Each structure stands twice: as structure tokens, then as C-alpha cells.
Amino acid sequence: MIELIYLTIIYTFIFGSLYLGIALGFSIITGILRVFHLAYPVLFLIVAYGTWLFWRDLGLTFILSIVLSFILIIILTPILYRFVISKFIDAEDYLLTALLLIFLSTEETINLIYPEWKGVYLPTLILPGTVNIGFAAVSGQLLITALISTIMVFFYVIFFVKTKIGLIMRAISQDYFASKMLGINFDVMFIIAMIAGSIPPGIIILLISPVWALNPFIGWTLFMFGLMVSVLGGLGNLKGTIIAAYIVGSIHAFIGFLIDPRLMNLASLIAVVLILVFKPKGLARAETIW
Amino acid sequence: MNPVSRKGLILIVVAIIIIAAGYLGYIYTVPKPTVAKPVKIAILTDFTLPVLKGQGEASILAIEDINKTGGILGRRVEYVWLNTMRKVDVAITAYRKALIEEGAKYVVLEGVSEEMLALMEEGTKLYSQYPHILMYVGMASEVSLKIINEYDKYKFAFRMFDVDYDANVRRPYDYFLHARDVLKVSKIAILIEDAAWTYGAREGFQATTKLGDVKQKPLRELAKELGLEVVYEAKIAVGEKNFVPILETIAARGAQYIFAMTSWYTDCVTLTKQWATSAAGDAYLALYGGPNHWTTFWDLTGGAALGVISGVYDIEDFPPVSPYTQSFIKKMHEKGLRVDMSAHYYYSLIYHIKAAIEKAGDPDNIDAVIKALEEVEFKGHTILLAPKVFLGEKSPIFHSYPAYVGFLFQFQGKDKVVNISDPNDPILLERYPKDLLGKYCHPELAKPPAELRKQAG
Numbered sequence: 091m092i093e094l095i096y097l098t099i100i101y102t103f104i105f106g107s108l109y110l111g112i113a114l115g116f117s118i119i120t121g122i123l124r125v126f127h128l129a130y131p132v133l134f135l136i137v138a139y140g141t142w143l144f145w146r147d148l149g150l151t152f153i154l155s156i157v158l159s160f161i162l163i164i165i166l167t168p169i170l171y172r173f174v175i176s177k178f179i180d181a182e183d184y185l186l187t188a189l190l191l192i193f194l195s196t197e198e199t200i201n202l203i204y205p206e207w208k209g210v211y212l213p214t215l216i217l218p219g220t221v222n223i224g225f226a227a228v229s230g231q232l233l234i235t236a237l238i239s240t241i242m243v244f245f246y247v248i249f250f251v252k253t254k255i256g257l258i259m260r261a262i263s264q265d266y267f268a269s270k271m272l273g274i275n276f277d278v279m280f281i282i283a284m285i286a287g288s289i290p291p292g293i294i295i296l297l298i299s300p301v302w303a304l305n306p307f308i309g310w311t312l313f314m315f316g317l318m319v320s321v322l323g324g325l326g327n328l329k330g331t332i333i334a335a336y337i338v339g340s341i342h343a344f345i346g347f348l349i350d351p352r353l354m355n356l357a358s359l360i361a362v363v364l365i366l367v368f369k370p371k372g373l374a375r376a377e378t379i380w
Numbered sequence: 381m382n383p384v385s386r387k388g389l390i391l392i393v394v395a396i397i398i399i400a401a402g403y404l405g406y407i408y409t410v411p412k413p414t415v416a417k418p419v420k421i422a423i424l425t426d427f428t429l430p431v432l433k434g435q436g437e438a439s440i441l442a443i444e445d446i447n448k449t450g451g452i453l454g455r456r457v458e459y460v461w462l463n464t465m466r467k468v469d470v471a472i473t474a475y476r477k478a479l480i481e482e483g484a485k486y487v488v489l490e491g492v493s494e495e496m497l498a499l500m501e502e503g504t505k506l507y508s509q510y511p512h513i514l515m516y517v518g519m520a521s522e523v524s525l526k527i528i529n530e531y532d533k534y535k536f537a538f539r540m541f542d543v544d545y546d547a548n549v550r551r552p553y554d555y556f557l558h559a560r561d562v563l564k565v566s567k568i569a570i571l572i573e574d575a576a577w578t579y580g581a582r583e584g585f586q587a588t589t590k591l592g593d594v595k596q597k598p599l600r601e602l603a604k605e606l607g608l609e610v611v612y613e614a615k616i617a618v619g620e621k622n623f624v625p626i627l628e629t630i631a632a633r634g635a636q637y638i639f640a641m642t643s644w645y646t647d648c649v650t651l652t653k654q655w656a657t658s659a660a661g662d663a664y665l666a667l668y669g670g671p672n673h674w675t676t677f678w679d680l681t682g683g684a685a686l687g688v689i690s691g692v693y694d695i696e697d698f699p700p701v702s703p704y705t706q707s708f709i710k711k712m713h714e715k716g717l718r719v720d721m722s723a724h725y726y727y728s729l730i731y732h733i734k735a736a737i738e739k740a741g742d743p744d745n746i747d748a749v750i751k752a753l754e755e756v757e758f759k760g761h762t763i764l765l766a767p768k769v770f771l772g773e774k775s776p777i778f779h780s781y782p783a784y785v786g787f788l789f790q791f792q793g794k795d796k797v798v799n800i801s802d803p804n805d806p807i808l809l810e811r812y813p814k815d816l817l818g819k820y821c822h823p824e825l826a827k828p829p830a831e832l833r834k835q836a837g
Contacts, residue, residue: 093632101624205430207718209679220659227659229624300682301657302621303649311621346625352574352615354622
């Protein structure tokens with residue numbers, strides 16, 4: 091029993107950090123652009139299947155393929171912004187529909203080219219087997235994922251707090267119109283924010299590939315975790331996202347190890363609903379990214 | 381020119397009548413050469429799912445093969461493929477279209493039990509006007525119970541598969557036997573997909589039918605009967621992505637063997653990947669249904685499948701249960717398709733239809749074909765060689781095949797899937813010739829996952 095309690099504590103950190111990494115980019119984009127980015131799941135797919143395309147279909151080295159898949163995201167992001175987001179930014183229903191359609195068409199295209207039976211995988215296992223922490227052995231890859239995810243969040247917070255661009259982004263997230271009057275180039279800032287928000291899902295999909303099935307439908311599944319955490323935290327608020335991620339992580343660990351793993355997801359959903367009943371805008375104020 | 385006399389006119393009219401009568405008599409009495417009407421089979425499925433498409437392609441391959449060898453009773457076999465979108469209402473529409481518009485007399489459903497049960501109800505309304513046969517490859521007990529208890533109403537429905545209360549006892553029992561006798565384990569964990577088809581395996585099942593009583597023991601009791609200690613048991617949610625708490629708890633409880641009753645709806649790839657990197661990674665992982673039936677499971681898991689035990693139905697050197705077994709797998713591979721257990725059944729059922737029609741003598745005489753399906757002992761199945769492969773057993777498996785108990789393989793490397801079944805397994809000996817088992821089964825090659833990982837470096 092003590093071992094299970096110990097595992098619960100460790101996996102609260104691991105699950106929480108993982109969910110935080112998944113939600114990070116979504117929170118940044120939502121916080122700065124105030125756009126509910128329904129095409130966010132595409133980012134997971136582009137990095138995963140882009141890497142596979144460059145690596146296995148075009149015969150490039152694996153590392154170069156990863157780099158190119160991120161370059162692909164950096165190229166596609168301004169296009170998405172220019173032709174979809176900026177075009178429909180004042181018509182939210184059209185924007186949501188357009189983003190959803192982009193996601194669905196991308197997913198379906200990937201499913202057509204790389205159906206599950208093709209066996210797409212990414213050899214990104216950094217730490218095989220288990221790592222002993224105290225008297226518990228935990229999955230090495232999940233631990234690495236959690237650590238990298240935490241470090242990634244740390245650097246993003248530093249970016250928002252310590253850099254000029256970060257400061258401008260915080261200003262935009264706090265007051266869109268006031269910052270506009272100060273002459274901020276919104277298009278440039280929005281594109282930078284979108285690119286910044288597009289990197290974390292790419293890193294996460296690479297890290298979890300050895301412990302999670304890679305298929306054309308993985309994007310939406312991951313997005314659901316990210317969405318749950320972001321909504322609970324308060325859409326677009328990074329502090330809230332961090333707190334929410336570890337709350338969901340602790341619920342999953344506690345229920346999974348000590349009660350019944352079958353109830354993990356249900357328990358976290360009920361908890362989120364209950365919290366939102368009392369705090370409808372989430373755990374943190376939603377008017378600022380940090 | 382003289383006018384025709386009255387007598388002459390009468391003669392001409394009589395002559396015309398005689399000629400016309402003779403002609404009509406000729407065309408109605410002399411048989412014309414006719415083209416035999418084809419045997420039409422409707423395949424109802426969801427094309428968008430790769431696994432269902434593969435199973436549908438297996439049926440089509442059988443149809444193509446049969447046509448190449450002269451069809452059925454000299455008639456060509458034609459098929460029509462209709463989309464169900466795996467939705468009950470769409471499936472019903474497709475079913476009606478197959479019977480009413482397409483004129484199919486044989487309907488094959490690939491889908492979930494809910495669809496089959498709905499089609500059976502719809503079929504009862506249509507049968508008198510459109511006699512037909514409805515076939516299904518799936519497990520749910522409700523299908524059998526309905527057919528047995530209300531035969532006259534549902535006699536057109538057949539399950540070309542095994543029923544859950546039979547299969548989910550015999551197959552897991554053989555896994556447990558193998559674990560005990562070949563792998564020499566004593567502590568096991570049981571994971572069961574939380575779905576309707578596993579209810580009996582989880583909770584046990586009892587029913588009374590007109591053909592006898594059904595009593596299914598839950599898996600934990602089956603394992604205990606074999607002297608295995610069940611140290612952990614859990615339900616797996618369909619689509620679950622986080623198996624870590626389950627696997628870590630299994631490791632903490634000291635299980636040496638994990639039996640996971642999975643299907644295509646369990647994320648077997650994620651389960652396997654997380655198992656391989658968890659503290660439970662040294663315990664054997666035995667999977668039931670899912671993509672682990674394919675040799676490409678190795679690639680799907682990026683090699684994490686090393687050491688996984690499963691039925692694998694995709695290797696071209698599969699024990700040749702019938703003359704069709706290996707050629708079927710090879711032909712599917714040539715088409716770029718993978719073969720799971722159900723694909724074998726979808727291929728074989730077309731041949732079973734052929735055998736029944738040939739016995740009945742007329743594909744349009746559906747009552748005779750139903751009777752033939754209940755009487756004919758089918759010998760051409762690609763993997764099923766139960767004591768008797770037929771659908772008319774007067775027992776609670778009536779209109780279903782007897783439980784399939786097959787070979788267990790272990791993934792030991794890329795393109796290295798080893799048959800580790802025990803040739804002395806009493807259940808296998810009941811079903812397969814001894815020389816076939818001796819040639820293909822190599823239990824001595826089974827290795828613990830840790831050893832395989834060590835070898836792989």
C-alpha cells in the first residue's frame with residue numbers, strides 16, 4: 091500500500107507535467123490571440139507524420155526529419171494565420187468552423203496516406219525501461235517527458251516575464267485595444283505567438299511516441315486532455331493551466347492507483363465540472379497569459 | 381387481275397392462323413439458351429475503417445477465387461458493397477437496399493453486435509417478401525439466444541463466428557493453460573475490455589435456452605481452476621490511453637503474466653508501449669484481439685511488442701489448416717492488406733455459403749440453403765478445424781461455429797513471430813492433427829520479455 095501511495099505522488103508529477111505540456115501551446119494561443127484554436131490537434135499530426143515523411147519516405151536522417159517537421163510548422167503557421175485566422179477573427183463562428191474543417195481534412199488526409207496498419211512510429215525513446223525513485227520503479231520515458239515538459243514551461247514563463255516580446259504579448263493578452271493604441275504590430279505578434287504555441291505539441295508528440303499509440307486520430311485525443319486542463323485553469327491563463335494540469339494529474343494518479351483505474355477519466359471530468367460550477371471562468375483569471 | 385374468291389380468302393386466313401400458331405408454339409416450347417442468374421452477395425460494412433475494409437476485401441477475394449473456378453453451380457457470384465458507417469440506422473437502410481433494390485439473397489454484415497441485432501429485427505419484416513440469409517462475424521450472445529429461442533422468426537440469421545459464452549471460455553482457458561504449462565507462471569493479472577462482449581468473462585453468465593443451459597464462469601475462476609493465482613484484475617475502458625496505474629500496480633503485486641482480453645476497440649498499441657516501458661515489462665503480456673493479430677504490430681509499436689504473446693493470423697507460414705489457409709494470406713498480402721482473425725472468417729464464410737448452396741442445389745431456394753447450412757460440415761475454413769465445423773449443433777451454439785482455439789505466437793523481433801503453442805496441449809490436440817502441431821508448434825522457443833530485450837540489446 092505504501093508503495094502505491096508513493097507511486098501516486100510520483101505520478102501526480104508525471105501525469106500533471108504531461109498534461110501541462112499538451113495544453114501549453116493551446117493556452118498560449120488562446121491567451122494571446124483570444125482564439126479557440128480548434129486546429130491545434132493538427133500540430134501533433136504535422137510533427138509526427140511530417141517526421142515520418144521526411145525520414146522514411148524521403149530517406150533523410152531522423153534528426154534532420156524532426157527539424158524539418160518543425161520548419162514545416164513554422165512555414166504553415168503564418169499561412170494559417172494570414173488566410174484563416176486574420177480573415178475570420180471578427181466572426182468567431184466562421185473561424186471555429188474553418189479551424190475545425192482544417193483539422194478534420196488534415197486528419198482524413200493523413201488517414202488516407204498513412205492508415206494505422208502502415209505502422210508509423212518514431213524511435214524517440216530516450217530512457218528505456220524503468221528508473222528507480224526511492225522504492226518505486228517508474229517508466230523512464232514518462233519521467234523524461236515530464237521533466238522536459240516542466241523545463242519547457244519554465245522557459246516559456248521566463249520568455250513572457252523577462253523578454254520584451256513576452257511583455258508585449260502579456261500586454262495584448264491583458265488589453266487588446268489599449269495595446270493596439272500603443273502601436274503594436276499585431277500581425278507580427280500574433281504570428282510569433284502562434285509559432286511559439288505550436289512548438290510544445292510537437293515536442294510532446296515526439297516524447298510520448300514510445301509510450302502512446304501513433305495513429306491519425308491521436309491529435310484529437312491529446313487535444314481533449316489539453317482542452318480539459320486549459321478550461322479548468324481558465325482559458326488562456328498559464329498560471330491556471332499549470333495548477334489545473336497538476337490537479338487533473340493528481341486525480342488520475344489517486345484514482346488510478348488507489349481506487350479503480352477504470353474511473354480515472356470519469357473522476358477528472360466530474361471534478362472539472364464541479365470546479366467550473368463554482369468558478370465558471372476557471373481557476374485563474376482569464377484576462378492575462380501570466 | 382381477278383378478285384380473290386370468298387373460298388380463297390378463307391384459305392389464306394386459315395393459312396395465316398396456322399403459321400402464326402405454329403410460330404407461337406415454337407417460341408414458347410423450344411428452350412432458349414439463357415444466362416444463369418448470378419448469386420448476389422451484399423457486404424455491409426464501414427469502408428473508412430482499415431480493419432473492416434480488410435475484412436470486406438477478404439470476402440471479395442473469396443468471391444473472385446470462386447468465380448475463377450466456375451462460380452457456384454455454374455453461376456457467377458456478384459457482390460455489392462454498402463456502407464453502414466457503423467451506425468444502426470444506416471446499416472438498416474443499407475440492408476433494405478441490399479434486399480429490395482439490389483436483389484441480394486445473401487447479406488454479410490461486418491460491424492458491431494448492435495447492428496446485427498437491429499438487422500435481425502428488420503429481417504423478420506422483410507423475410508417473407510425477400511427470403512434471404514443474414515451472416516455476421518461477431519460474438520454477442522443475444523444473437524444466438526434469439527435464434528435458438530425464436531427459430532422460426534430468426535432462422536435466416538447465422539453467426540459465422542463463435543459465440544461469446546463459448547469462445548470467451550475456451551480461448552482464455554487455453555491461454556491460461558499455456559501460461560501454466562509452457563511459461564511456468566503462477567501469478568497472473570487479468571485485464572478485460574469493458575464492453576458487452578466481455579460481460580460473461582467479467583461477471584459470469586447464465587441463460588436458459590431451448591437447446592440447453594448456458595453457464596459461463598468468469599475468467600478469474602477459470603484461472604483459479606488451473607491453479608493460477610489472480611493477483612490483479614481490472615476493466616479497461618474502450619479507447620483508454622493511460623494504462624500506467626494498471627501496469628505499475630500489476631508490477632507491485634508481482635504478476636508474472638498479464639492476460640488482456642482486448643479487441644480492436646482497446647488501444648493495444650498504447651497498452652503494449654506502456655507495458656514495455658513500465659515496471660511490469662518483465663511480466664509476459666498476452667493479448668487477445670486487436671492489431672496484434674497482424675505481423676505489422678511490431679512496427680505499430682515501434683518494436684515495443686518484443687515478447688508479446690498473441691494469436692497472429694498474418695504470417696504466410698501459418699499452419700495450413702486447410703488448402704486455402706496459406707494461399708489466402710499470401711493473396712491478401714499481394715493486395716497490400718493485412719490479415720486478422722476475422723479476415724479468415726470473412727474469407728471462409730463465402731466458401732461455406734458455396735458449400736451450402738451446392739448441397740441445396742439452388743441458390744434461390746433460401747429455405748433449402750438454410751437447411752443445408754445447418755447440415756453441411758464445412759471443411760474449407762482457413763483457420764477453424766474444430767471437431768466439427770458446422771452451424772447446426774443442437775446446443776446453445778446453434779447457428780454459430782464452435783469456439784476457435786488456435787495457436788499462440790510470440791513477437792521476438794522484426795519479422796520474427798514464433799509459434800510457441802504446446803503440441804501436447806489437450807485442447808489443440810482435440811482440434812488439429814498431431815503431425816501438424818508437431819511441425820509448427822515450438823514451445824521451447826518461448827522466452828521471457830526481459831531475456832528478449834537483453835538479446836536485442
